[in-house]
Amino acid sequence: GNTIGENREELPPGLSPTRLAEMTIKFFNSVPKRLDLPTADKTETGSVSSADENRARKINKYEGLRPVTMCFEMTFEGGGLSKTRTKIVSANITERLVIAGYSWDRILQYQLRGREKFNKKLIPHIYMSKDDFPPGMDTDHVLNQLFDYIESWKFKLFDALSTGGVQTEEHAHPSKSSADGNLDPKDA
Numbered sequence: 001g002n003t004i005g006e007n008r009e010e011l012p013p014g015l016s017p018t019r020l021a022e023m024t025i026k027f028f029n030s031v032p033k034r035l036d037l038p039t040a041d042k043t044e045t046g047s048v049s050s051a052d053e054n055r056a057r058k059i060n061k062y063e064g065l066r067p068v069t070m071c072f073e074m075t076f077e078g079g080g081l082s083k084t085r086t087k088i089v090s091a092n093i094t095e096r097l098v099i100a101g102y103s104w105d106r107i108l109q110y111q112l113r114g115r116e117k118f119n120k121k122l123i124p125h126i127y128m129s130k131d132d133f134p135p136g137m138d139t140d141h142v143l144n145q146l147f148d149y150i151e152s153w154k155f156k157l158f159d160a161l162s163t164g165g166v167q168t169e170e171h172a173h174p175s176k177s178s179a180d181g182n183l184d185p186k187d188a
Contacts, residue, residue, distance in 0.1 A: 064104040079134030
């Protein structure tokens, strides 16, 4: 064809290097940009690498731990940490939880076993950021705040379900809202 190949020493006649660069830039600017996240189609055909699958799984777990991140942010900001620093510290802790394989469901399971078991399981991941906590705050305080945060949402959800304050569609997805109209921490 009329392309530069291994045996060609020059560009086709009438095509300068500047023109070739302009055409290349124009081509790449016209191609729609897309995320390289695995889709259902790619997964079914088996064309997604295991690294892509792991990355997608971690993204899902990170999103699932959004209520945990929110609780950390409220705790640290309430303790006097700046908003920027709060976001960084919260994200670091959440990332460690994701790397350790924690999901929202797994954290809920530990929370159901009681405060002592909950703290024992999560403290290694929280402790690593203790130097970034606001003055006077320790890992036990952060974990107790998270435990109480989850506990309060369980009660709100139970009340909403038991009083019939949840619509029929929401019975199928009870984590979407509660009787007082607040979002579930997972959806925030």
